[in-house]
Every structure is written in C-alpha cells, then in structure tokens.
Amino acid sequence: MINEKLPKIWYGGDYNPEQWDAETWAEDARMFKLAGIDVATINVFSWALIQPSEEEYDFSALDATIDRLYKDGVYICLATATGAHPAWMAKRYPDVLRVDKQGRKRKFGGRHNSCPNSPTYRKYAARLAAKLAERYKDHPGLLIWHVSNEYGGYCYCDNCAAAFRVWLKRRYGSLDAVNRAWNTRFWGHTFYDFDEIVPPSELSEEWGHNRTNFQGISLDYRRFQSESLLDCYKIEYDELKKVTPNVPVTTNLMGFYPELDYFEWAKHMDVVSWDNYPSIDTPVSFTAMTHDLMRGLKSGQPFMLMEQTPSQQNWQAYNALKRPGVMRLWSYQAVARGADTVMFFQLRRSIGACEKYHGAVIEHVGHEHTRVFRECAEVGRELGVLGDAILDARVESKAAIVYDWENRWAIELSSGPSVALNYPEEVHKYYEALFHMNVQTDMISVEEALDKYSLVIAPVMYMIKPGFADKVEAFVNRGGTFVTTFFSGIVNEIDLVTCGGYPGELRKVLGIWAEEIDALLPGQTNKIVMNGAVGALNGEYDGSILCDLIHLEGAEAIATYGEDFYKGMPAVTVNKYGEGEAWYVATSPDKAFMQGFLKNLCDKAGIRPILDTPEGLEATVRTKDGKRILFLLNHNKTASVADMGESVWTDALTGETRRGAVEVPAHGVVILTEGDASHV
Structure with missing residues (x-):
C-alpha cells in the first residue's frame, strides 16, 4: 500500500486553508468528518507565503495547519509549493522567467512559469524541499510528498539553449553525430560548433502548432525539455529522500498530456498520481484507457487519483455539472482500474481568481445541505466500509x-x-x-x-x-x-x-x-x-x-x-x-x-471478456490474494442488468449474497467480491 499509516482507500483532496479564516477552518473540520475526508493535499502554491524574501522562511502557518488537520483526523499529502515561484524571485532573478516559443520573455504571473534550467529556480526549489523535509520528517500526519504540481510547458531562453547543447554532447558525443542524426545537409544546416545550435522556436525552425523544418531538432528539444523538467522534480525528490527515505514521493501527472514522457517520469516516482478531468462528452472508454495508462506507467502498480472535480470544472469551453451519481461512478471507475485513492480538487471553493467556479466538496453556500456534498459524503462512507479490501489489488490482463x-x-x-x-x-x-x-x-x-x-x-x-x-x-x-x-x-x-x-x-x-x-x-x-x-x-x-x-x-x-x-x-x-x-x-x-x-x-x-454485459455496463476486475473483486459500472441513464450465472458473489458494500441477474441502477456501481461471505 502507499503508506501503512492509512490502510484504506484515501479520500480527500486539495485544501487551501491559507485563503480562509479560523472560523472557516473549524467549519471545514466539522464538514470533513461528515464527508469521511481523511487526506488533505496542502501547500501546493504557498511558496510566497513560506518564503516572503530571499533569506526569510516562515513555517508557522503551515505548522498550525498540519497540526490542526491531524488533530481532526486528517492526514497530509504535503506539497513542496514549487509550482509557482514568488514575485520577489522574478524581480530579483529574471533568469527564473521563461521565454516562450515566440521568443518573448515572460513577466511574473500565472503558474508553472519557471525556467526548468534556471540555476536560481533549482537552487531555491531544492532548498525549500530540504527545509520542508527536515521540519516535518517526524510528523505523524505526513503520508506522502507531492512535488510541485502538474509539471508542463517548455522554455526557449538562453539558459535552456546552453543546457540543450550540453544535453546534445552527452546524447551524441560529437557534433558530427548530431549533424548525421538531424540530416543537416538538408537546407544547408551543417553545424561546425555547438554554439551555433539554437532552440527550435518560432524564431528558428518551428511555426504554428507542431510544424517544423527539422523534425530531428524539434524531437530532441522535446526530449530535452521533458528531461529538464524531470531533473527539477528529481532535485526535489533527492532532497526529500535524504531526510525521509520511507515517505513516498509523487507528482501529479495529466493523463495523455503531450509534452512530457511519463514512462520516463514514472521511473522516478514512488507512486504514480494523476488528475482526471474528462469533459461531459469524453467517451468513458477514453477515461478508462487513461486510467489504464497511468497504471501501466509502473507495470501495473496501483496509482493515485490525485484530482477530479466533485461536480464541474471551470476551464473547459462548456463546464457542465456532473449529473447525479456520475461523480461516484467515475470515482469507482478509477478504483476499478487501479486507483487506491479518490481525491478532489478542491475541498472548499475559492472565492476569487480563475478557479472560483471550479467545483468543490464544500460549495460557496458553505454548508452540507447540497447535492454535491451529500454525494461526496456517501462515497466517503462507502470507502470506510470497504476499508483495505481493495488496497493493492491488481488488474490482470492478457x-x-x-x-x-x-x-x-x-x-x-x-x-x-x-x-x-x-x-x-x-x-x-x-x-x-x-x-x-x-x-x-x-x-x-x-x-x-x-x-x-x-x-x-x-x-x-x-x-x-x-x-x-x-x-x-x-x-x-x-x-x-x-x-x-x-x-x-x-x-x-x-x-x-x-x-x-x-x-x-x-x-x-x-x-x-x-x-x-x-x-x-x-x-x-x-x-x-x-x-x-x-x-x-x-x-x-x-x-x-x-x-x-x-x-x-x-x-x-x-x-x-x-x-x-x-x-x-x-x-x-x-x-x-x-x-x-x-x-x-x-x-x-x-x-x-x-x-x-x-x-x-x-x-x-483465448482471451475471454470479464463478463458479457449490455452496452454501457462496464465490467472490470481487480484481484487480491487470489480472489477477484468485480466492479459493475453503469454509464447508462437507465438501469442495466448483468447476468452472473450460477457463480456466487458478495456485495462488498452491503454484505448481501448475489448471483444470477444483478441490477445496476442508472449511473450506479455494484462492487462484488468472489464467494459467499456467509460461508467464510
């Protein structure tokens, strides 16, 4: 399992108490208990609060948050906060600012805005990770480290150009080998010095989206940028592991995100985690395939569902609500395909900036009397019933x-x-x-x-x-x-x-x-x-x-x-x-x-289906200790029936014995374990 401190499917998500006051914190604690929330991901974007100036660090608010949550029965997924550098850093050290594909130097703003080859960024990110590890290494509430957040985006600055040349020397050994690999005799591109090589931006080889004069140059730059961002992750990973070797480390991936080679990244992650944000019209088979990809990154090891929305997103063109039952259905689809956590972004809705309309367990109304909260609380109750029955179960495929x-x-x-x-x-x-x-x-x-x-x-x-x-x-x-x-x-x-x-x-x-x-x-x-x-x-x-x-x-x-x-x-x-x-x-x-x-x-x-089911009724199996756990997931707007034949199963949530025809309600889920529990 991910961490034996919490031997169940973790339930919770991103929480930003720094955006709220003490009265709200107390209400959050009450509502977390009602919802069965037992894990909070915190400190994701708090670098500016922790480090207000170059030499000054203030962990007092984070100390209080971790202690308060743990006292209230909530464990900690602790982020390193390096997904967005502080404004003072951008002002004093402009080398941390990225240059975009059009050759424009960024100003401070947004997030994921740091050059991955900036010496300044790497220095301060590593230092912050080390300080966090040293400070919280013995805290009983610490479950897992969450490095940065949703890595992505390329940079084309002079630091990256210099690092790219070093990368090429290491990869190819000689300039002659680079010229052969890139076929530079085409269009008179022969290089006679590594310093002549520049990043393939829209000032040089590329234009538009994925259009390039030289595929070899552009392909290698994507490899290089993926590795550069991975190096940033590994710098923090190493600092955390020096101090807390037994605490797992992850960073949240984004499914089929195109810019990073996740198979390479997964080699350096203790557990894969990812953020699942399908549109209302995304085929359920595509979401299932993405779960299977995340599971496959580490050869079948269970993964973390780090983020999903309890209801709607805020950044898609059409941000439809998840219909009643769909949040539960999609949560269990992740579990059915290898997730050992169900977590959300976010636990309480922000009141300002670009994510204030992104769904949350606790909506802007601020109380538990909402459809979304009731559904979240029901899933939390069910995960408590399941306990460790599914943890570490594997998906077996031919x-x-x-x-x-x-x-x-x-x-x-x-x-x-x-x-x-x-x-x-x-x-x-x-x-x-x-x-x-x-x-x-x-x-x-x-x-x-x-x-x-x-x-x-x-x-x-x-x-x-x-x-x-x-x-x-x-x-x-x-x-x-x-x-x-x-x-x-x-x-x-x-x-x-x-x-x-x-x-x-x-x-x-x-x-x-x-x-x-x-x-x-x-x-x-x-x-x-x-x-x-x-x-x-x-x-x-x-x-x-x-x-x-x-x-x-x-x-x-x-x-x-x-x-x-x-x-x-x-x-x-x-x-x-x-x-x-x-x-x-x-x-x-x-x-x-x-x-x-x-x-x-x-x-x-000789490959047989898990079960023959009506269209829209998904059947998936995880296996643990030689016994199968069958998930029936109904993606239809009406009830569907699965024919189990003469085999005997036990409903994992109710304890009932099931055989023959098993009805699954519209957007419903039935979880069955192999055998008759009354005979155990």
Missing part, C-alpha cells in the same frame, strides 16, 4: 496496447501525410473495441516485457526504437498475436527513415512491404472488402485517414481495398511467423470492423 510519447512527438512533427492523424485517437480506436467487450487491457511502454500477454497491439508505431522489432519477433515466434497499422515502421529513434520499404524493421515479422501512403480527405473513405468471412468479420467496411499501398512477402491478404486505383490491393494482412501471427491493418477502420476484428483476435488467443 491483452496490451503499446503507447510511446516519443512516437507521438515524431508523428505530430512528421510534416505529413495527414493533419487528421491523431496518435492517441488511433490508439483509442483499438482500446475502445476491447473496452466494449469488457476485455481488460494494459497500456504499456515499448520497454515492457511482452511475455505475459497473448495479444499485443501497437497502433501507428511510426518510430521503431532499438530492440523493439526483435522483441516483437520473439513474441510472435513463441505464439503471440501482434497487431500494428498503417504508418508504422517508418523511422528509427532519431526520426531518420528506415530505407528498403515500409514498415522497416517490422517488415520481416509482418511479411509485407508498403510502397506508398495515400491521405484521404475529411469524410472520404475507401472500402475494406473481406476476402470471405473471418470470425465475426464479413462483407465491407470503411477505412479512412490513410491507406498504405502494400505488397505481400509471405503474408496473406484477409481484406483488400474496394476503390480507387489501388482497388484489390491488400488492406488487412496476417503473417504466420513461428507459432504466432502478425497482423497489419493498412487503413483506419470504422467501429464495426474494429469490434469484429478484435473479437476475432481475442477468441483465437
């Missing part, structure tokens, strides 16, 4: 989808073939089909071992990193099923094209080579014509976005294109390789194809 941030950067910078190509959305198309079948799926990195899986899918694997093709070949050879798609195997890890025919290093295992790639206009499709029935697949389907024109080199064409000059060329292929199969889907198919295709592959691989 199917996996490969996701890679560097691959995403390379695709987005690729300068073609289509602006409609969206890597996370293409990944989601495959995940969604498995989700609707209730097939549990891990989201994994290219570094993850494949041995435990029967089915591995790598959509749009444009960039093939060293060793990945060999790993795939070994996986398929010993009986695994591998799937990849159009625009795969194009470049290596430095974004240079692998010559000899697409899909490059995957050509052998797939048994094909691709000659050209056609980009279809918005709304335009080609036909995927099945060459006879294949499991649940038969007839014709639509393919969109891109169409690879491929030739067979041992593979079999399962389907062909139905239109245009490449009518009759393979659109879907399978290659027998050793004991297994490697599939290639040469276009982006419609949902009907996806559903039949994935069902066919799962059937052949």
Whole structure:
C-alpha cells in the first residue's frame, strides 16, 4: 500500500486553508468528518507565503495547519509549493522567467512559469524541499510528498539553449553525430560548433502548432525539455529522500498530456498520481484507457487519483455539472482500474481568481445541505466500509496496447501525410473495441516485457526504437498475436527513415512491404472488402485517414481495398511467423470492423471478456490474494442488468449474497467480491 499509516482507500483532496479564516477552518473540520475526508493535499502554491524574501522562511502557518488537520483526523499529502515561484524571485532573478516559443520573455504571473534550467529556480526549489523535509520528517500526519504540481510547458531562453547543447554532447558525443542524426545537409544546416545550435522556436525552425523544418531538432528539444523538467522534480525528490527515505514521493501527472514522457517520469516516482478531468462528452472508454495508462506507467502498480472535480470544472469551453451519481461512478471507475485513492480538487471553493467556479466538496453556500456534498459524503462512507479490501489489488490482463510519447512527438512533427492523424485517437480506436467487450487491457511502454500477454497491439508505431522489432519477433515466434497499422515502421529513434520499404524493421515479422501512403480527405473513405468471412468479420467496411499501398512477402491478404486505383490491393494482412501471427491493418477502420476484428483476435488467443454485459455496463476486475473483486459500472441513464450465472458473489458494500441477474441502477456501481461471505 502507499503508506501503512492509512490502510484504506484515501479520500480527500486539495485544501487551501491559507485563503480562509479560523472560523472557516473549524467549519471545514466539522464538514470533513461528515464527508469521511481523511487526506488533505496542502501547500501546493504557498511558496510566497513560506518564503516572503530571499533569506526569510516562515513555517508557522503551515505548522498550525498540519497540526490542526491531524488533530481532526486528517492526514497530509504535503506539497513542496514549487509550482509557482514568488514575485520577489522574478524581480530579483529574471533568469527564473521563461521565454516562450515566440521568443518573448515572460513577466511574473500565472503558474508553472519557471525556467526548468534556471540555476536560481533549482537552487531555491531544492532548498525549500530540504527545509520542508527536515521540519516535518517526524510528523505523524505526513503520508506522502507531492512535488510541485502538474509539471508542463517548455522554455526557449538562453539558459535552456546552453543546457540543450550540453544535453546534445552527452546524447551524441560529437557534433558530427548530431549533424548525421538531424540530416543537416538538408537546407544547408551543417553545424561546425555547438554554439551555433539554437532552440527550435518560432524564431528558428518551428511555426504554428507542431510544424517544423527539422523534425530531428524539434524531437530532441522535446526530449530535452521533458528531461529538464524531470531533473527539477528529481532535485526535489533527492532532497526529500535524504531526510525521509520511507515517505513516498509523487507528482501529479495529466493523463495523455503531450509534452512530457511519463514512462520516463514514472521511473522516478514512488507512486504514480494523476488528475482526471474528462469533459461531459469524453467517451468513458477514453477515461478508462487513461486510467489504464497511468497504471501501466509502473507495470501495473496501483496509482493515485490525485484530482477530479466533485461536480464541474471551470476551464473547459462548456463546464457542465456532473449529473447525479456520475461523480461516484467515475470515482469507482478509477478504483476499478487501479486507483487506491479518490481525491478532489478542491475541498472548499475559492472565492476569487480563475478557479472560483471550479467545483468543490464544500460549495460557496458553505454548508452540507447540497447535492454535491451529500454525494461526496456517501462515497466517503462507502470507502470506510470497504476499508483495505481493495488496497493493492491488481488488474490482470492478457491483452496490451503499446503507447510511446516519443512516437507521438515524431508523428505530430512528421510534416505529413495527414493533419487528421491523431496518435492517441488511433490508439483509442483499438482500446475502445476491447473496452466494449469488457476485455481488460494494459497500456504499456515499448520497454515492457511482452511475455505475459497473448495479444499485443501497437497502433501507428511510426518510430521503431532499438530492440523493439526483435522483441516483437520473439513474441510472435513463441505464439503471440501482434497487431500494428498503417504508418508504422517508418523511422528509427532519431526520426531518420528506415530505407528498403515500409514498415522497416517490422517488415520481416509482418511479411509485407508498403510502397506508398495515400491521405484521404475529411469524410472520404475507401472500402475494406473481406476476402470471405473471418470470425465475426464479413462483407465491407470503411477505412479512412490513410491507406498504405502494400505488397505481400509471405503474408496473406484477409481484406483488400474496394476503390480507387489501388482497388484489390491488400488492406488487412496476417503473417504466420513461428507459432504466432502478425497482423497489419493498412487503413483506419470504422467501429464495426474494429469490434469484429478484435473479437476475432481475442477468441483465437483465448482471451475471454470479464463478463458479457449490455452496452454501457462496464465490467472490470481487480484481484487480491487470489480472489477477484468485480466492479459493475453503469454509464447508462437507465438501469442495466448483468447476468452472473450460477457463480456466487458478495456485495462488498452491503454484505448481501448475489448471483444470477444483478441490477445496476442508472449511473450506479455494484462492487462484488468472489464467494459467499456467509460461508467464510
């Protein structure tokens, strides 16, 4: 478990008592008890209060807050407050201010506004983390450290330029190697001195969103900035661990956030935490996929749901309320997929600035007689009933989808073939089909071992990193099923094209080579014509976005294109390789194809759904001590019924024995543990 001091699913969230008075604190304490709140994340943006000047530190208010909360039964998720530097620091040391992509030097303001390569920022951030660790190392209320907050944003200042050159020397060893990696003989870009290299801003190589003259330069700058921000995190992590080696450390991630390589970040986090803010129209399957990605960052280790809103957000275009029951439903969706905490932003609504209309457990009305508070209190009561029954339970999957941030950067910078190509959305198309079948799926990195899986899918694997093709070949050879798609195997890890025919290093295992790639206009499709029935697949389907024109080199064409000059060329292929199969889907198919295709592959691989349920009723299992915990999550506006057959389960919240038909109310949740509790 995350910390044995609190052996249950943690319940709470961000709390900003510095914005309130003593009378409000007392009321908060009363209402926290009513809601079952047992963890507060504090000190997230309090650097200016703690350090009013360069040499002055004042921890008195923080001391009082931690003591007061702990006395009232609330444990502490203690942030290091380094997400926004103080105004005096920006005034006295302008090197802490970022330079944006347009070359403009920032003024003080906002948050996440510090240059990650500023010596000043790193010095004072490390010092503050060390002081916090020393001061609170023995406090019984300290559960976990929360470093900074929602890292993100790039900087293009002179400090970053100098650090980028050092990074390049370390990565490539020589300027000749840099020139080769970036193909600088194109457009006369040969560098003769490292000092000639500048960041790829809109003053140099880039323009607009993800548009660049030199993909290699821009790709490396994204790697460098992700590592620079990670270094800032690691500086604080090291200071905290020197003093409190047994207190876990995290920082809150943001799902599919594009700028940081979270697989690399997770290696340096004791536990992954993330902030879940779907829109009202975000597919529930996409949220589920994001939970699975967060779980996959540390090879299946349970994660923290650090933030969600109890009701509405304030920063989206249309900030709809969460309908009755939805907050509870989405909270348990996180738990069902590996979360061992349910936490909110925020516990009490602010009265000013840009988050005053962001939802909270305690609304502006200030009392407990609100729909939102009643729902929060009910979840708090239920988590108390569950106790430690779910803690550390794992999600076991035989199917996996490969996701890679560097691959995403390379695709987005690729300068073609289509602006409609969206890597996370293409990944989601495959995940969604498995989700609707209730097939549990891990989201994994290219570094993850494949041995435990029967089915591995790598959509749009444009960039093939060293060793990945060999790993795939070994996986398929010993009986695994591998799937990849159009625009795969194009470049290596430095974004240079692998010559000899697409899909490059995957050509052998797939048994094909691709000659050209056609980009279809918005709304335009080609036909995927099945060459006879294949499991649940038969007839014709639509393919969109891109169409690879491929030739067979041992593979079999399962389907062909139905239109245009490449009518009759393979659109879907399978290659027998050793004991297994490697599939290639040469276009982006419609949902009907996806559903039949994935069902066919799962059937052949012996992967069974958790449960056959009506549309909109999600079934997920976590396993602990050999026993299954089944979550039934109804995303429908009406009740749904799951047929449990003759198996016997116990309702984890009521203790009732359940078998046969189990009704789940609209937007409701049923949690069942394996076996009859009355016989235990």
